[in-house]
Amino acid sequence: MIDFIQNCIDGVMIGSGYALLAIGFTIVFGVLRRLNLAYGPSIMLGAFVGTLLYVQFQAQILTVAIATVIGAVVVGMYVERLCFWAIRRGAAIASMVSSFAIWMQLEEVAAIILPERTYPFPALTEMAPLEIGPFFLRSEPLVMFVVAVALMAVVHTVLYRTRFGLAVRAVSENPSAARFMGIHIDAVMFWAFALVSAIGGVAGFLILATDQQVTPYFGLWVTFKGLIAMMLGGMGSLPGAILGGLVLGVVETQSLWYLGADYRDLSAYFLLFLILIVRPGGIMGQALPEQERAADRRV
Amino acid sequence: MLTIDNVVTSYGMIKALKGVSLTAASGKVTCLLGPNGAGKTTLMFTIAGILKTQTGTITLDDTDLTRYSPVKIVEHGISLVPENRLVFPMMTVRENLETGAYLRVGKDRKAIADDLERMFARFPRLGERSDQPAGTLSGGEQQMLAIGRALMARPRILLMDEPSLGLAPLSVEEIFRIVEELNQAGVTIFLVEQNARMALRVADHFYLLEQGRVTFSGSPGALEEEEVIQRAYLGTRRE
Amino acid sequence: MDDYVVSVLSNIGMISFLALSAYLLLLTGEISFGQQAFFAIGAYLSAIATAMWGWPLWSALLLAAAAAAAAATVIGILTLRLRGLYFSIATLAFAEMVRLLFVIFHYQVVIDGEPVGPDGAEGFRDIRWVFENNVSAAEYMVIIYVVLFIVVALFFRLERSRLGSIFRMLGEDTLLAEMQGLNVIRFKVLASGIAGFIAGIGGAFYAHFTTYLEPQIFNVMLGVHGLLYGLIGGLGTALGPLIGVGLDIGFLEAIRAIQGYRMIVFGGLVAVLLIFMPRGILDEERVHWIRMTWRRWRNAAR
Numbered sequence: 001m002i003d004f005i006q007n008c009i010d011g012v013m014i015g016s017g018y019a020l021l022a023i024g025f026t027i028v029f030g031v032l033r034r035l036n037l038a039y040g041p042s043i044m045l046g047a048f049v050g051t052l053l054y055v056q057f058q059a060q061i062l063t064v065a066i067a068t069v070i071g072a073v074v075v076g077m078y079v080e081r082l083c084f085w086a087i088r089r090g091a092a093i094a095s096m097v098s099s100f101a102i103w104m105q106l107e108e109v110a111a112i113i114l115p116e117r118t119y120p121f122p123a124l125t126e127m128a129p130l131e132i133g134p135f136f137l138r139s140e141p142l143v144m145f146v147v148a149v150a151l152m153a154v155v156h157t158v159l160y161r162t163r164f165g166l167a168v169r170a171v172s173e174n175p176s177a178a179r180f181m182g183i184h185i186d187a188v189m190f191w192a193f194a195l196v197s198a199i200g201g202v203a204g205f206l207i208l209a210t211d212q213q214v215t216p217y218f219g220l221w222v223t224f225k226g227l228i229a230m231m232l233g234g235m236g237s238l239p240g241a242i243l244g245g246l247v248l249g250v251v252e253t254q255s256l257w258y259l260g261a262d263y264r265d266l267s268a269y270f271l272l273f274l275i276l277i278v279r280p281g282g283i284m285g286q287a288l289p290e291q292e293r294a295a296d297r298r299v
Numbered sequence: 300m301l302t303i304d305n306v307v308t309s310y311g312m313i314k315a316l317k318g319v320s321l322t323a324a325s326g327k328v329t330c331l332l333g334p335n336g337a338g339k340t341t342l343m344f345t346i347a348g349i350l351k352t353q354t355g356t357i358t359l360d361d362t363d364l365t366r367y368s369p370v371k372i373v374e375h376g377i378s379l380v381p382e383n384r385l386v387f388p389m390m391t392v393r394e395n396l397e398t399g400a401y402l403r404v405g406k407d408r409k410a411i412a413d414d415l416e417r418m419f420a421r422f423p424r425l426g427e428r429s430d431q432p433a434g435t436l437s438g439g440e441q442q443m444l445a446i447g448r449a450l451m452a453r454p455r456i457l458l459m460d461e462p463s464l465g466l467a468p469l470s471v472e473e474i475f476r477i478v479e480e481l482n483q484a485g486v487t488i489f490l491v492e493q494n495a496r497m498a499l500r501v502a503d504h505f506y507l508l509e510q511g512r513v514t515f516s517g518s519p520g521a522l523e524e525e526e527v528i529q530r531a532y533l534g535t536r537r538e
Numbered sequence: 539m540d541d542y543v544v545s546v547l548s549n550i551g552m553i554s555f556l557a558l559s560a561y562l563l564l565l566t567g568e569i570s571f572g573q574q575a576f577f578a579i580g581a582y583l584s585a586i587a588t589a590m591w592g593w594p595l596w597s598a599l600l601l602a603a604a605a606a607a608a609a610a611t612v613i614g615i616l617t618l619r620l621r622g623l624y625f626s627i628a629t630l631a632f633a634e635m636v637r638l639l640f641v642i643f644h645y646q647v648v649i650d651g652e653p654v655g656p657d658g659a660e661g662f663r664d665i666r667w668v669f670e671n672n673v674s675a676a677e678y679m680v681i682i683y684v685v686l687f688i689v690v691a692l693f694f695r696l697e698r699s700r701l702g703s704i705f706r707m708l709g710e711d712t713l714l715a716e717m718q719g720l721n722v723i724r725f726k727v728l729a730s731g732i733a734g735f736i737a738g739i740g741g742a743f744y745a746h747f748t749t750y751l752e753p754q755i756f757n758v759m760l761g762v763h764g765l766l767y768g769l770i771g772g773l774g775t776a777l778g779p780l781i782g783v784g785l786d787i788g789f790l791e792a793i794r795a796i797q798g799y800r801m802i803v804f805g806g807l808v809a810v811l812l813i814f815m816p817r818g819i820l821d822e823e824r825v826h827w828i829r830m831t832w833r834r835w836r837n838a839a840r
Contacts, residue, residue, distance in 0.1 A: 035623060082809050082810075082813075083809060086813045087812060087813055087816060093569065093769070093816075094769075094812045094816035094817075095812075096569075097765070097766060097769045097770075097808070097812060098808065098809045098812045098813075100762050100766065101766065101804070101805040101806075101807075101808035101809050101812075102805055102806075102809055103805070104759070104801045104804065104805040105801055105802045105804075105805025105806055105809075106805075107801065108799065108800075108801035108802045108805070109802060112798070112799075112802075163401070163404045163405055166394065166397060166398060166401070166404070167398075167401065169387070169389075169390060169394075170387055170390070170398050170401075173387040173388060173389055173390065174385050174386075174387055174388075176381070176385060177381060177385035177386070177387065178387075178398070179349065179369045180347060180369070180373070180378075180379045180381055180385070180449075181373065181398050181399060181401045181402075181448070181452070182369065182370045182372075182373030182374060182401055182402045182452070183370070183398075183401055184370050220758070220759075224634075227627060227630075228631075231624075231627050235623065235624075262638075262641060262642050263642070265634070265638055266635060266638040266639070266642075269631045269632075269634045269635045269638065270631075270635055272627070272628075272631040273628060273631040273632055273635060276617075276620060276624055276627060276628040276631065277616050277617065277619075277620075277628070280619065280620055280624045
């Protein structure tokens with residue numbers, strides 16, 4: 001029982017990182033009605049900038065964090081202009097495919113600038129683990145959890161208490177009506193993308209600083225975790241993204257403990273497949289979402 | 300106030316508007332009637348800047364708005380209540396109204412707050428439901444919300460695209476009563492409708508749009524009401 | 539013929555099966571990120587049959603393709619309710635599940651004192667049927683292309699047939715198709731099965747070409763490549779995906795100058811292409827235009 005709870009605690013902490021990634025996918029999906037498959041690699045390139053500074057210039061952890069975020073945002077801008085803005089009037093498929101093509105492109109760029117298998121990343125913290133009764137809270141995931149929660153609060157504030165957030169939600173719910181209000185759709189999409197890239201940069205940084213290393217597989221990994229978490233919780237729902245991330249974290253940790261490393265990812269995918277077959281709307285969504293119409297509607 | 304001169308708008312190779320000219324006078328209610336497919340919504344979209352006219356001009360008082368983007372059109376005081384209302388379903392009634400004031404947010408916080416209160420006073424049902432998601436409102440209430448939302452921009456002229464569409468008869472009556480009240484309070488209204496009977500009751504001046512062209516211009520009563528209604532629904536019979 | 543050229547052409551041929559598999563589903567309006575799973579099943583099962591059970595290539599191929607088709611049919615049934623992105627993610631999840639299952643899949647028999655068979659992540663070596671039966675690289679390539687030709691010819695027949703129109707109708711508007719009284723379920727599942735079969739054939743050829751399999755090969759990248767080929771080559775005709783494959787593996791491979799940068803160039807090319815041709819090079823409109831022009835030219839020549 002203790003193991004189970006310990007795993008839940010660990011899972012929730014790791015899951016908070018996944019939740020941030022899922023939030024990124026969700027906001028882009030909400031505002032642009034499309035999936036950005038280049039999200040993972042953009043974050044990875046940002047992380048590579050960070051690790052470059054760390055290795056070459058012995059940069060401080062805060063500098064690495066800022067570099068990661070800025071890198072992720074810059075690459076995100078590239079993706080937005082090329083894959084989404086330029087294909088605005090076309091079918092949603094084209095954007096998604098384009099973002100995948102750019103994913104391939106970015107992966108290769110990453111492999112070229114940093115050809116080694118793995119690069120060091122600064123540790124999030126040097127503190128010893130916390131002990132609460134029979135449970136251990138490792139300090140890096142704990143810091144990640146705290147920062148992630150804080151960031152989620154920030155995102156919530158931006159979306160629900162600022163003019164920009166109002167515009168983002170308006171465009172997500174009905175782009176035509178938003179235009180009639182004088183909202184500049186292109187600008188909103190651009191800045192929403194920038195916000196999402198920044199969130200991704202922070203999430204990526206937190207995750208890597210917990211692992212203390214970055215590998216060329218990170219891009220793919222991020223994409224999967226973010227997608228799975230988003231779909232588990234319910235595509236298009238922000239609370240769903242958070243819940244999905246936490247659930248994914250817990251499921252992974254439990255299966256790692258009870259079934260072993262080989263089964264960890266398998267369980268995650270199995271869970272995703274199961275949810276999609278049984279309840280595609282995800283945990284928070286409706287049983288059979290109509291929202292999918294929006295997914296294949298030509299914008 | 301709003302002058303439309305020889306506007307031609309096309310969808311690809313199909314001309315939806317073939318040279319439309321009309322005027323919406325300040326302080327009056329001007330109606331454009333016509334059957335489905337005549338081009339009413341196309342005209343609204345052209346005025347709102349979503350579609351571009353190939354020739355012709357759109358002028359608001361002395362400003363030529365023809366090439367303006369939708370954002371600038373709203374900035375210049377034209378607000379549209381779109382067909383089918385298009386409220387933001389997951390936002391609350393209050394938030395929907397706030398989006399109407401989007402271009403004013405941050406500049407006149409107090410004025411916007413006052414306007415919100417005034418809106419709730421004018422539409423008490425919206426006040427009752429101010430924190431409910433707009434998607435849960437009835438058709439008539441959503442129409443009120445859409446009108447209120449457009450008014451929050453403090454427009455010089457209010458465009459309404461088929462306000463009676465999809466509403467129960469009692470709600471339709473209510474909406475047109477609101478149109479009259481708004482006009483009496485000084486709002487200039489340009490209204491596009493298929494429901495000729497109701498529209499003629501509130502109009503100071505009306506036009507008939509058939510197949511992309513204005514075929515009649517006059518005051519209510521200038522044509523037999525029956526004839527107007529027939530042409531508004533079916534278009535003129537070709538002999 | 540130069541060994542290298544034969545190798546590249548063989549690659550194009552095999553991957554074309556994967557591309558055609560994804561293409562068929564695209565016609566019915568579904569984006570599948572998971573056809574690589576059936577490619578994998580085809581590869582592994584045919585290899586097991588020839589290397590471990592002593593079957594000849596032909597029967598192994600058929601068995602593998604049939605198994606892939608069966609699996610695809612099951613998945614098709616399970617995902618019936620899903621449309622659009624939900625379907626796509628489900629196929630992605632399934633394909634990764636298959637890949638990870640192969641990672642934990644161990645099955646070996648001892649042949650001539652050596653263990654032979656899939657050994658999880660360690661891979662599956664010595665799939666040597668082609669060499670043991672003295673089939674040269676060039677001959678193998680010809681075999682691949684003969685089968686490919688048959689498949690493409692069948693696709694062309696499909697285009698002109700009622701079934702083909704039904705598939706395209708599903709792609710255009712499923713609701714409309716249902717209203718026409720079509721049993722959408724049956725056709726969607728049929729499409730899934732056929733697509734699985736085609737991918738299975740490709741996988742079987744692949745296994746015997748490379749003689750070595752490991753789960754990592756059948757990752758998402760492979761599947762999405764297959765998808766990409768159809769989407770950039772165009773969905774108007776079965777030649778579309780082949781153009782896509784040729785463009786990537788053939789054309790870009792040929793440009794030595796961009797060795798090592800192939801993905802960067804290809805990715806960028808695709809992104810730019812999609813801005814101007816969102817439905818691919820040979821999309822329905824262009825194919826229609828080509829057919830009309832061809833017909834007019836033929837009539838004028840009479």
